């Protein structure tokens with residue numbers, strides 16, 4: 001009998017889970033309260049990065065994901081979601097920053113990331129400000145268009161037999177042994193399920209609670225700036241080395257460390273700030289002007305370029321800044337796949353493969369549950385089964 | 389202005405001018421800003437001050453007496469220092485702060501140089517008007533095909549007629565003044581294609597009868613058009629335009645009741661310019677990010693929701709004029725005054741000096757709103773307009789997204805313009821969906837009111853100007869000041885209804 005799986009959430013992570021699970025022959029239903037990719041996925045920049053990750057469980061998942069993005073591109077056509085292996089260039093602003101960056105890169109190399117020291121950054125990016133002491137080039141860094149990627153993955157899942165339906169998940173139905181037997185929607189329907197995947201992103205905490213398996217997922221606000229379309233001026237994803245510090249930080253205040261990159265449409269994206277302000281949607285002009293100033297320092301030509309729009313989103317993060325991926329021991333059948341913070345686009349294919357491996361009970365497409373135990377929800381639970 | 393302002397008014401069209409004048413008459417300090425180089429907005433658009441002597445536009449205007457009176461009142465308050473008038477200033481964002489609002493603007497008086505600055509006050513009035521609602525059709529992107537508002541702006545703002553043989557199309561009474569203005573400048577207006585049936589007005593006779601001024605206005609234009617032999621053709625539409633470097637012809641068709649072209653009625657007419665207008669979409673860019681609630685208006689647009697005193701749902705934020713729904717200049721003026729009275733009351737500024745005349749802007753607003761509603765219902769978008777489009781017709785001109793691509797996105801489950809944008813890039817370009825948003829909405833979400841996408845940046849700003857703002861240290865917060873007592877003179881601003 002095929003395993004019936006309900007995936008909650010049709011963001012890039014849910015779509016990737018559906019894609020892999022359906023490819024593996026499971027009976028998959030995806031349900032979202034809105035259309036595909038309309039959540040945080042539509043707010044992300046689409047960076048698929050290895051460069052910003054420290055050796056550890058997240059980098060392990062990111063390396064697998066980078067390979068799987070290429071596989072997805074091969075299967076669905078890289079143009080369907082604007083997959084571009086453009087590479088990243090991290091630049092230091094002073095000699096101390098350069099030393100720290102090179103030390104960081106050396107550790108990444110030891111963990112299997114390709115990193116190349118660059119002394120003359122303007123050879124790679126001619127429009128960078130003069131006088132920057134150097135940087136590191138990461139050829140594996142890539143880019144996708146997140147909503148197109150989610151839509152393409154979901155379409156492919158449907159071709160493999162999956163179903164997509166709109167509906168808000170209100171709770172789980174469990175059998176006498178406490179195992180999940182279905183999912184209840186807000187409209188009162190019950191979708192039969194042997195397993196439920198919590199891929200609700202920033203709302204994963206709430207969905208987990210509704211399923212009887214709460215996990216702590218919190219919002220971290222970010223603004224992204226988009227310029228008018230230009231002829232190609234920026235070739236790589238370019239960012240200052242401060243970004244590395246910003247990602248790893250857990251300060252409550254505002255952090256901005258800008259990443260500058262061109263898109264296929266010709267616009268330049270400048271992102272992104274990080275603020276812990278709950279789900280506050282108000283505009284923060286101080287963030288916008290700060291990002292603009294940082295971007296202009298990196299690329300002085302941007303001073304004359306128009307900011308055309310700005311948008312913001314809420315990254316889903318867990319207290320330890322690692323995603324939570326794997327079965328929840330408290331409610332058999334519930335599998336979490338959320339909390340990817342600022343890396344959920346990049347990490348989506350590997351997350352989908354890892355969830356599928358957990359469901360199958362064996363490795364799938366290079367994802368071996370035994371190699372990713374650091375992401376299991378168990379890390380938040382005391383032996384008694386309650387959140388710590 | 390050395391002392392802090394009590395009120396910032398964004399937009400110096402009929403609504404913003406009237407509001408500022410009334411508020412100043414009530415004794416408060418006002419900052420009035422507008423992106424244009426001259427006061428007046430869309431209705432009273434004028435060439436910049438330095439060019440006025442060269443370009444005569446007075447004969448194109450109506451209600452100029454009122455315009456001049458408002459200009460004079462504002463000028464007097466500039467002299468006293470209570471009005472800080474900032475023309476050539478475009479607001480790109482407004483945010484709430486602890487004790488009021490910060491209007492982020494760019495000063496473009498020395499364009500292309502831009503300087504970013506922040507204007508602060510405890511109260512905010514948004515009177516940013518509306519812009520032309522457009523519907524795509526094959527050839528609408530050929531040079532020389534303009535909006536009627538664009539044609540009018542060229543005429544009133546620069547004395548320029550866009551062509552010598554012009555066809556106008558769309559729906560709504562605003563086609564008529566534009567036709568009359570062009571004809572007055574010697575332009576041959578070959579046809580005014582009005583999609584609606586004139587009988588549609590008869591379904592709502594009440595508001596029509598209660599607004600005799602509007603009758604007179606309409607009759608005036610009709611007489612002018614008759615004099616210039618401009619043919620007004622009801623139940624027709626411009627369904628295609630053709631040309632290379634410049635438009636050379638249009639195709640005009642009679643419409644069936646659902647708005648689809650009647651087979652066999654299409655005919656080709658040679659032109660060198662075209663103006664099309666399907667009513668207006670309110671300019672809500674500053675209001676939506678502030679969290680102001682919207683409500684549906686009769687013309688298919690969402691507009692900002694206001695109470696009987698023009699207060700939005702966000703305390704301290706007021707709206708007047710076309711942001712609250714399209715209804716003409718007289719209504720805009722009255723709403724501006726009404727808003728100013730609420731602001732004065734809410735600031736505790738005491739009663740307005742009355743010029744011996746009873747003040748009744750509220751009842752005028754109610755009556756004129758009813759008229760606007762009847763007007764909107766009599767001039768709906770033809771439901772079957774999408775049948776004019778081929779799959780190749782470009783809908784989003786900035787990103788070159790075709791009707792076919794949008795139909796595909798819809799078939800894949802996209803059910804509003806935001807979702808279509810994510811999948812096709814329609815609305816992601818320079819105009820940020822201001823041009824194609826209503827059309828994309830109609831193609832995907834027929835039946836619901838059009839709510840524009842949230843735009844956190846209301847006008848493109850150079851990153852350099854923003855960067856400089858980041859570098860400047862913030863000014864210390866201004867201490868709150870008690871409201872200034874009302875002035876004893878009434879500065880010529882009366883509360884009589886605008887004709």
Ligand SMILES: Cc1cc2nc3c(=O)[nH]c(=O)nc-3n(C[C@H](O)[C@H](O)[C@H](O)COP(=O)(O)OP(=O)(O)OC[C@H]3O[C@@H](n4cnc5c(N)ncnc54)[C@H](O)[C@@H]3O)c2cc1C
Pocket residue numbers: 008009010011012013014031032033034035036037038039040041042043044045046047048167168169170199200201202203207221222223224271272312313314315316337338339340341342343344345346347
């Ligand atoms: C400004 C910004 C920039 C970013 N840049 C990048 C980047 O460059 N690279 C990168 O990898 N990541 C980036 N991210 C992070 C990335 O966007 C997220 O990690 C990722 O989109 C999360 O995807 P998801 O599928 O888990 O969540 P979502 O896309 O939010 O999907 C969750 C879905 O669950 C649905 N849902 C919620 N509750 C329910 C319910 N009860 N019932 C049914 N459905 C429900 C929602 O409607 C939603 O569609 C960025 C984020 C932000 C905010």
Ligand SMILES: Cc1cc2nc3c(=O)[nH]c(=O)nc-3n(C[C@H](O)[C@H](O)[C@H](O)COP(=O)(O)OP(=O)(O)OC[C@H]3O[C@@H](n4cnc5c(N)ncnc54)[C@H](O)[C@@H]3O)c2cc1C
Pocket residue numbers: 398399400401402403404421422423424428429430431432477478479480515516517518536537540561562563565566671674708709710711715716717718720846847
């Ligand atoms: C073609 C046409 C014909 C018309 N014919 C008639 C007619 O015959 N009779 C009639 O009564 N009405 C007519 N109208 C309608 C009339 O123009 C409007 O009712 C009136 O102008 C609305 O006044 P308002 O103050 O609300 O907005 P507007 O006049 O549009 O003024 C808004 C002002 O706000 C400014 N602004 C907008 N956003 C910003 C920003 N972010 N920062 C700074 N400034 C900003 C704009 O530059 C503009 O000056 C016509 C309109 C058009 C387009």
